[in-house]
Amino acid sequence: MATQDERRRLTYQKLVDSARKLFAKSGYNSTSIDQIVAECNVAKGTYYQHFKCKLDILIAIERIDHADMTLKTLDAIKNGAQVLPQLKRYLQSLCAWFEKHKNIAEAVILSRISSKSSLPEQDDYHLSGRYFIKTLIEAGQKQKQIRSDIPSVALTIAIGGMIAISVLSWSKNSEKGTLWPMMETGLTLFLQGAQCRSNTQGKRS
Numbered sequence: 001m002a003t004q005d006e007r008r009r010l011t012y013q014k015l016v017d018s019a020r021k022l023f024a025k026s027g028y029n030s031t032s033i034d035q036i037v038a039e040c041n042v043a044k045g046t047y048y049q050h051f052k053c054k055l056d057i058l059i060a061i062e063r064i065d066h067a068d069m070t071l072k073t074l075d076a077i078k079n080g081a082q083v084l085p086q087l088k089r090y091l092q093s094l095c096a097w098f099e100k101h102k103n104i105a106e107a108v109i110l111s112r113i114s115s116k117s118s119l120p121e122q123d124d125y126h127l128s129g130r131y132f133i134k135t136l137i138e139a140g141q142k143q144k145q146i147r148s149d150i151p152s153v154a155l156t157i158a159i160g161g162m163i164a165i166s167v168l169s170w171s172k173n174s175e176k177g178t179l180w181p182m183m184e185t186g187l188t189l190f191l192q193g194a195q196c197r198s199n200t201q202g203k204r205s
Contacts, residue, residue, distance in 0.1 A: 083146065112164065137156055150194070
């Protein structure tokens with residue numbers, strides 16, 4: 001017989017799977033909590049035992065989808081991998097996810113900007129994008145790949161803004177496969193200002 005914790009995790013997953021299906025079909029704004037609970041046949045009160053609002057389940061979907069990539073990246077850095085290639089690989093993965101989920105891309109980015117979710121920045125199952133990028137920036141500063149005279153929080157906000165602008169601009173009318181080239185340009189400009197001067201000077205010589 002399943003334990004209470006196992007039943008709770010199963011219900012959580014059912015809610016997430018139902019929300020994912022409905023968001024893909026109808027979009028975030030056109031999907032209600034009533035529709036989500038009806039899809040997985042649970043009581044509305046049960047939904048609120050796991051999520052305080054509809055925004056929370058959207059953020060949960062994004063975090064779950066990115067958890068494997070973020071944890072593998074952090075493990076690679078702990079084992080000596082250079083931060084900048086890992087950052088680029090993460091952003092490529094992020095772009096691929098948004099390309100696959102274009103109908104909720106705008107809602108995801110706006111949820112990041114608003115920061116009104118009641119979910120914690122870090123929990124037992126996955127890392128938030130903001131926490132993850134800040135961790136990468138700080139690792140890059142320790143490796144002397146990223147300049148340390150600018151606080152990691154400021155650099156995190158800068159790269160987060162670049163991601164948001166790229167995704168929002170792309171989500172309106174851009175063709176499939178164009179998000180990464182757009183974001184890569186933003187990353188290049190970011191790194192021109194964020195890399196340690198010794199690194200950038202070495203590349204120019």
